[in-house]
Each structure stands twice: as structure tokens, then as C-alpha cells.
Amino acid sequence: EVQLVETGGGLSQPGGSLRLSCAASGFTFNNYEMNWVRQAPGKGLEWIAFTDTSGRTTFHADSVQGRFTISRDNARNSLYLQMNSLRAEDTAIYYCAKEMWGDDAFDVWGQGTLVTVSS
Amino acid sequence: SHELTQPPSVSVSPGQTASITCSGEILSKKFAYWYQQKSGQAPVLVIFEDSKRPSGIGERFSGSSSGTVATLSISGAQVEDEAVYYCYSAVTSGNHRVFGGGTKLTVL
Numbered sequence: 583e584v585q586l587v588e589t590g591g592g593l594s595q596p597g598g599s600l601r602l603s604c605a606a607s608g609f610t611f612n613n614y615e616m617n618w619v620r621q622a623p624g625k626g627l628e629w630i631a632f633t634d635t636s637g638r639t640t641f642h643a644d645s646v647q648g649r650f651t652i653s654r655d656n657a658r659n660s661l662y663l664q665m666n667s668l669r670a671e672d673t674a675i676y677y678c679a680k681e682m683w684g685d686d687a688f689d690v691w692g693q694g695t696l697v698t699v700s701s
Numbered sequence: 702s703h704e705l706t707q708p709p710s711v712s713v714s715p716g717q718t719a720s721i722t723c724s725g726e727i728l729s730k731k732f733a734y735w736y737q738q739k740s741g742q743a744p745v746l747v748i749f750e751d752s753k754r755p756s757g758i759g760e761r762f763s764g765s766s767s768g769t770v771a772t773l774s775i776s777g778a779q780v781e782d783e784a785v786y787y788c789y790s791a792v793t794s795g796n797h798r799v800f801g802g803g804t805k806l807t808v809l
Contacts, residue, residue, distance in 0.1 A: 617798075619744075627736070627744065627787050629798040641796040677743060686791045686798075687734050687749035694743055 584608035584690050586678050591695030594668050598699070604661040604678030604692055612656035615681040617688060618663050620674040628674075631663060646672075668699045703727045705788050705801035712807040719775040721804045723788030726769055727797070733771030734789040735764060737782075738803075744787065748773060778808045 590602040602618075618631040631652035632641045640652050651664040661678050675696050679688035705725040713719040723733060735748035746755050748764035751771060761776045775782050785805050791798040 619800075626785075626803040627738075627789075627800040629789075629791075629800060632796075632798065641798075643796055643798075647796075682746075682749065685749060686732065686793055687746055687755075688736070688744070688789075689746050689749075689755060691743040691745070 584680075586680060586690055586692035588676060588678055588692045588695040591676065591697045593698045593700065595701050596669060596699055598668050599664070599666045600668065600697060602663040602665065602676055602678075602695060602697070604663075606659045606661065606680070609680070609690075611654075611659040614683060616652075616654060616661045617679045617681065618652060618661075619677045619679050619688070619691075620672075621677070621694075622671070622674040625674075633661070665697070668697075670699050673697060673699050703790070703792065703797045703799045705790060705799055707786075707788060707801040707804045709802070710805045710807065712809065713778045715779060715808055716777055719778045719782070719806055719808070721773045721775075721786050721788075721806065723771045723773070723801050724769055725790065725799075725801075727790045727792065727799070728766060728771050729769045731790045731792060733764065733766050735762075735771075735773045736787045736789065736800075737784045738787065739784045747786075775806070778806075780808050782806060783808050 637654045649667045675694040680690040682689040736744040738744040751766040752764040785803045788801040
């Protein structure tokens with residue numbers, strides 16, 4: 583079964599850091615581009631980061647550029663999101679999402695992990 | 702910046718066809734994708750590349766795109782189709798990847 587499981591969410595104070603992980607199983611992880619998407623409480627979806635299959639090419643949304651970093655470890659079948667300088671507006675459920683091979687569609691999503699930034 | 706605009710809500714009676722639009726300049730050059738998100742659940746891909754259905758998605762779901770407007774249609778809408786639907790598109794050479802604001806579909 584193709585599966586993505588996010589961990590690492592929790593409570594952080596403003597200015598703090600968290601590292602999210604996404605464990606992939608059921609598919610050849612190093613063949614697929616990956617993304618992080620977040621959803622603030624009661625709000626819509628927001629794409630925030632992309633990595634190619636090797637991890638050498640990454641893109642980040644303007645809202646997190648310079649504060650968040652996406653990375654991957656293909657040997658561990660894992661995707662990461664390092665989040666620094668957290669702000670209250672970063673409070674959201676964070677989903678990792680697998681791209682369909684050769685396409686931009688997100689065909690597999692994790693269940694999400696909640697990040698709360700509050701003092 | 703690239704933006705995608707959706708109506709906040711659409712209501713239909715059971716058995717009718719629901720149509721949800723998504724408009725944005727990016728759609729004149731790039732594909733539209735559609736995701737269904739039911740309450741408390743992760744999103745699910747229902748349409749990719751404007752009009753293709755992933756395996757496991759019923760034929761009642763269809764998509765089309767013309768110019769700067771993409772449309773998701775759900776024929777014979779059922780109560781189980783109630784969800785928020787998001788369109789998405791991307792300029793993949795950079796960080797221009799955007800979701801629409803979402804449309805809440807009510808079937809009653």
C-alpha cells in the first residue's frame with residue numbers, strides 16, 4: 583500500500599523551530615518529486631515547498647522562503663521540512679504529497695501533522 | 702503573482718449536475734488539477750491535466766478547460782460528494798504553484 587506518514591508537529595513558540603518528517607512506503611521513493619502543502623485552521627490549501635527526485639532542485643513559496651527548507655533522504659525513504667523563525671501564521675496542518683510520475687498532480691497525501699505556533 | 706479564483710460555494714439538489722469553476726491567467730498555459738477534501742480528511746485528487754480521472758474516481762467526475770477557466774463537473778451529485786473542492790495549477794520551473802481558494806459543494 584502506498585503511504586505517507588507525517589510526524590514532528592506540535593507546539594512551538596514564535597521564533598522557534600520544528601522539523602517535520604514524512605515517511606514514505608509502498609513505492610520507489612527516489613523516483614518521485616515531493617511537496618509540502620499546509621492548511622491553516624478553517625482555511626484553504628497552500629503549497630509551500632517542492633523537491634525534485636534528487637533533492638538538488640527545490641522551490642519554496644514566498645511566504646516561507648528563507649525560513650523553511652525542504653529536503654529528502656532517499657536512503658531512508660523520507661521527506662523533511664525544517665521550519666525556523668516560526669510565526670503565528672504558520673499554524674496549520676502540514677501535509678506531504680507525492681507527485682504523479684511525469685506530472686504535477688499530487689496523487690498521494692499523508693494524513694497531516696498539526697503545527698501550532700503560540701506563546 | 703499567479704492566482705486562481707473559485708466561487709466560495711455551490712449548491713445543487715441530489716441528482717443534478719454540479720459545476721465548479723476556476724479562473725486564472727495561468728490556466729491559459731498550464732493544466733488544471735482538482736482535489737476533493739471532505740471534512741477532517743486529507744485532500745484527494747479527482748481530476749488531473751484538465752480532464753483526466755485517476756483510477757478509483759468515478760465517471761461522474763469530469764473536467765474541462767478553455768482559455769483561462771477550468772471547470773469541474775459532477776453529474777448526478779450525491780450527498781457523499783459534499784466536500785470542499787480545490788483547483789490547482791503550477792508553473793513548474795519555479796515557485797509558481799497555486800491552489801484556488803476552494804469551493805464548498807452542498808448537495809441538498
